Amino acid sequence: MGKLATFFEGFWPFVARIILRNRVWWIAGLVLLTAFFVSQWKHVKFSNEETSVLPTDHPEIIKYTQFTDVFGAEDNAILIAVEGRDLFTANSFNAWNRLSKQLEAAPEIVSVVSLENIEEIVRTGNQLEAQAFNPREALSDENAKSKLYHLFERLPFYENLIYDPNSRAIRTIAFMDPDVVNTKVRSEFILNEFKSLVENFERVSGADAKISGMPYIKTRNAETLKKEMILFVIGALLVTALIFFFFFRSYRATFISMVVVLIGVSWSFGIIGLLGFEITILTALIPPLIIVIGIPNCIFLINKYQQEVKKHGNQARSLIRVISKVGNATLMTNLTTASGFATFIILSSSLLREFGIVASINIIGIFILRSEEHSL
Structure with missing residues (x-):
């Protein structure tokens, strides 16, 4: 544990310096990566099926399949x-x-x-x-x-x-x-x-x-899902933006943080398209989930940054100190959250497994975005 702590003590300042010295390249990399994920949006599709949370080998699903094999499905x-x-x-x-x-x-x-x-x-x-x-x-x-x-x-x-x-x-x-x-x-x-x-x-x-009838109900449910997903994203953005602004009274900080979470949302759709998954009732929750996870950490990091700036006024040194002091905490927080969602991956249900994969990847992605935002 002592060696690990010593490693991270030097690791975060090193990361901060690398980003600060090569910020143009990092920004270019983020733009290219975001453009790549946006290009994957064309593969994003809404599910046309009523996907069951139960796995295909569940006794009730087996009974239902046997019934429909004999009597047909209406x-x-x-x-x-x-x-x-x-x-x-x-x-x-x-x-x-x-x-x-x-x-x-x-x-x-x-x-x-x-x-x-x-x-x-x-x-x-x-x-x-x-x-x-x-x-x-x-x-x-x-x-x-x-x-x-x-x-x-x-x-x-x-x-x-x-x-x-x-x-x-x-x-x-x-x-x-x-x-x-x-x-x-x-x-x-x-x-x-x-x-x-x-x-x-x-x-x-x-x-x-x-x-x-099921065709009509499925179609109406899919349309409702589309509308409510957009509503949830807009609602989450507005609420978190207001909370953020009330904390810092800064349009600039609020705008930058909103840009970060919007990039995270664009990544989430891109990852869904890249992996060939469909938007279901669960994966539709990922964009607002990324927003509500991303904004609190932005508040935490910016608050620490402002405290450091007040002490000595050196922005570059403040950024390095903030990342050095809170890097481990935010990393472990996000790893813990991502690991919690990743537990769904071991389940037999494809609906929960896809949700776990996309959610865990995007939580790590929003952590990387936040870290780079405060360094750049």
Whole structure:
């Protein structure tokens, strides 16, 4: 321990002098490294899947996989529902059927179950035949009502599938192509074409359509994640900037520290892209995490620097002394924090493992950035 302490006593002043003497090269290196990480942003993608925290070999995941192997997975169904009375006019009834046809024509949809294409069994003489429930458009409001009442009262086979017997809600079920359910194509379809079709139906009919189903929920969750990640980053920057300014009353110090954490945030996205990871509900927390970890250490280092400057007024000597005095403490603090997040790496869950890798790398990265900032 004595030898290690002696080593670090000389190590930090040496590092400070190297940085001070070659500050132009260090700044150039930081710019190039930041530019490299920014170039990796093009590989950053938001996850299109609902990633489980449980590992693939967990007993519950194994049971679920066995179940879906036997019975299949219905995670590609989108449900649209309206109240039955909203379709009591010929205009809204026909608009509902047109919506089903438009969805069925979309290449992302493989099949649709709706009023427009269901069949009923009718007796013709001594034979039973399947006939289309809705062979033509409703010609009048009374015609639309009679079709719906016929569905409610004479076709119990479609109960809880096409209609709800209690609320009299009418449903359309659109099944997406399983090959695109967990891809970017799903999000583009839901947010653009599907949303436009439903809004057009609501505008024509005056009905309030309710939408559910895993493809729709996944897309909405992904969009919410994007918006909230930006909100968290902006919020973390504003709060920490205000706290920093209240401590030092210095626009310059606040601006420099904000630049440092913004570079750290850009590195975090670059590392995610470089490693080929996707932004999930956990990795989306890393940018604000870097901000709230980086700013307190900036406060600590700048406070020590100002104390040293007041003693003798020599900025270069103050920088060397600050790094010499607090280098070990800040290094161990950040190593401890990074090690805590790095424990996730040993877990079987890919979601937690990716979070641990990116978080631990970025915590060490923000430590290096802070050290260079106060030396430069």
